[in-house]
Amino acid sequence: xxxxxxxxxxxxxxxxxxxxxxxxxxxxxxxxxxxxxxxxxxxxxxxxxxxxxxxxxxxxxxxxxxxxxxxxxxxxxxxxxxxxxxxxxxxxxxxxxxxxxxxxxxxxxxxxxxxxxxxxxxxxxxxxxxxxxxxxxxxxxxxxxxxxxxxxxxxxxxxxxxxxxxxxxxxxxxxxxxxxxxxxxxxxxxxxxxxxxxxxxxxxxxxxxxxxxxxxxxxx
Numbered sequence: 001x002x003x004x005x006x007x008x009x010x011x012x013x014x015x016x017x018x019x020x021x022x023x024x025x026x027x028x029x030x031x032x033x034x035x036x037x038x039x040x041x042x043x044x045x046x047x048x049x050x051x052x053x054x055x056x057x058x059x060x061x062x063x064x065x066x067x068x069x070x071x072x073x074x075x076x077x078x079x080x081x082x083x084x085x086x087x088x089x090x091x092x093x094x095x096x097x098x099x100x101x102x103x104x105x106x107x108x109x110x111x112x113x114x115x116x117x118x119x120x121x122x123x124x125x126x127x128x129x130x131x132x133x134x135x136x137x138x139x140x141x142x143x144x145x146x147x148x149x150x151x152x153x154x155x156x157x158x159x160x161x162x163x164x165x166x167x168x169x170x171x172x173x174x175x176x177x178x179x180x181x182x183x184x185x186x187x188x189x190x191x192x193x194x195x196x197x198x199x200x201x202x203x204x205x206x207x208x209x210x211x212x213x214x215x216x217x218x219x220x
Contacts, residue, residue, distance in 0.1 A: 001189045001201075003216040007169040008114035010159035010183075011137075012049070013124050015175035016193060016207065017105075018096050020127055021048070023088035028055060031081045037063025049176035051120045051149040052078050082123070089123060092130035100208035105136050107212055114138050118159040118172065120149055138163060151178040153186035160188065173210070174200075191215065 014021040025044055032039045043062050047055045056078050060066045069077065094102075108115065117124055117140040128134045139162040146154035160170045172183035173191045180200045183190035192200025193207055202218045204210050 001168065001171075001219060003219045005169055006113070006171055006189070006215075006219075008116065008160070008163040008165045008171075009108060010116050010118040010141075010156055010163075010170055010172040010188065012172070012174045012176070012179050013117060013119035013121055013127060015048075016098070016173050017101050017133065018092065018098055018127065018131055020089065020092070020121070023085050026088060027081045027085040028059065030084055031056070031077060032059050032063070035060060035063060035065050035068075035077070037065065049120060049150050049174070049178035051143060052082065052122070054149060056081070086123060086126065089127055089130060092127065094132045097131055097133070098207040100206075100210060104207075104210050104212075105133065109136055111212065114163040114165065116141060116159040116162050118155045119143070120155070150176075151181040151185070153182050153184075156183050156186035156188055160186070171215070189219075 011017060014024065028047060029039050037059050043059065046058055050058065056074055057066065060069065115137050117128070117137050120143050121127070122143055124140050128137065141155050141158045141162060143149060143155060146158050148154045156172050157167065160167045163170065167187040171189040171191055173193060174180050174183060175193045177197060180190050180192050180197050184199060189202070190200045192203040193210065197203050202215060204214065
């Protein structure tokens with residue numbers, strides 16, 4: 001992609017716009033303790049960018065409990081985790097927007113780029129509300145409306161459709177390998193934020209480094 005071809009941005013939420021991942025970690029850790037699965041850094045890493053029910057299955061499997069619960073019981077566990085997470089989300093303020101990201105959002109909005117949120121979180125609208133960023137986005141892809149979650153490309157394809165743009169004119173921003181794979185498989189420009197995202201077309205060490213000028217420099 002050439003820089004002038006770029007017309008819209010699809011954003012992941014956790015780890016890109018705000019560190020709500022720490023709330024997910026707290027809530028999933030509580031649930032792992034409840035079901036008797038030992039919490040490890042490897043288990044925590046495996047949940048990044050993964051949807052709620054799939055995350056629950058990973059936790060149950062890690063402890064050998066995948067056959068211990070009915071589907072209804074699993075749904076109740078997932079709902080309990082979500083309730084705990086939402087209580088933590090209510091403590092968010094605009095000060096929790098990650099370094100540099102407010103300025104980046106202001107810049108791309110001022111320059112007329114389209115923006116859509118492509119998060120695996122069903123709670124994304126509430127998170128944006130507390131961060132006071134709801135008005136920045138042209139839409140939010142509902143993860144329940146796509147057939148497959150990340151690393152499948154569905155959510156990023158839906159984001160491009162929401163902006164009425166070809167995938168070749170869209171860049172996606174992610175901090176997790178599953179998300180980068182989803183962007184790449186959607187045929188969009190992948191912008192990875194953080195270490196270990198070697199498959200990303202463009203990579204930055206931290207959110208504070210993400211600017212239009214820096215994206216242009218890497219593309220050109």
